[in-house]
Amino acid sequence: MFLRFLASGDSMFSLSIAFRVSRAALSGIIMETCQALWTVLQPLYMKPPTEEDLKLVSREFNDLWQFPNCIGAVDGKHCRIHKPPNSGSDYHNFHDFESIVLMAVVDARYRFLYIDVGAKGKENDSTVFKRSSFGKALEVNRLPVPGDKELPNTSCPLPHVFIGDEAFPLKTNFLKPFSRYGDLTTDKKIFNYRLSRARRVVENTFGILASRFRVLKSTMMGKLEAIDHIVKAVCVLHNFLMVTNAQNGNSYFTPVLVDREANGQIIPGSWRRQSIPVLPSGNISGNFSGRDALKIREAFKDYFCGVGRVPW
Known part of the structure; x- marks a missing residue:
C-alpha cells in the first residue's frame, strides 16, 4: 500500500477504496512509514559525507565525467502541492503552479549527498541554497571539503568545488557557467559545456527519482x-535502491533511463519522454562574484582548453 502510493502517484481517495481503509488511516500509515524509513535508512544511505567520501566523489567525477576536483552537482526541483490555506503567493512558482523545493547535491553516480526539503516555491535556487543547512555550512567552511589539489597533469593546486547552473552564486568552492547573455568566446563555451556535462548528473538523478516515484x-x-516527509522518504529510498542495484542488480536503475553519449552525440534518457517533465526550481537571479572566484573559474577554463582538453 505504501509503496504503491509512492510508485503510482495514486490519490489517497483511490487507494483508500482499493485497499478498503479510511483515508485517515491510510494517511497515518504513510506518514509513519515515511518517518520510519528516514530514521532507519538515512544513517546508512544518506549520512553526511566525510572528507574521504568527498575525495572519492571527486575521483568519480573525473573518471566518469572528466571534471576533476568536483565534489557534487547541485540543483533544485519543484514538487507540486495543493495551495496551502492562507499562503497567498508564497508557494506559487514561475512555472505557474504551487510547489515546495527539493534542493539537492548529488555524486557522480546519481546518489544524493545532501538534501533540503520544504522551501517555498516562489524562491529562486540561489535563495533556497543560501538558506539551506548545506548552503549555510558551505558559507562558513563547516563542510568536510578536501584541501586544494592539482588538476591532472598540472602542478597548480585548485580548490575542490561544487557545480551548479547560472541561478547559483559563483564562489571559490562553487562553480557556475559563464553567462549565456552576450557573445561567448570559444574557450568559455568549452568550459560551459564541460560543466553542463558534469552537472547533468543531478538533472538525471531527479529524472530517475520522478520516473520511479510518480x-x-x-x-x-x-x-x-x-509532504516534506514523503519527499525525504523517496530520496533515501532512491539511495538505498541505487546502492543495492550496484551491488546485486535490480530493475530500479538501467542505463537507458539517463542521458548517455554515443559517437559524440547525447542520447536523451527515457525519463525525458514521460508525460510530465521534471521542472527545475531556479530562475536566474543576480549574484555578485568575488575576484578569487572569477580567477578559479578562469583556471578551470584554461585547464579544459589546455592539458585537460578531450577529443570530443
Missing part, C-alpha cells in the same frame, strides 16, 4: 510537514 509527478495534498 508521487513526485502528482499534486501532493496534505500538511506541508507530511
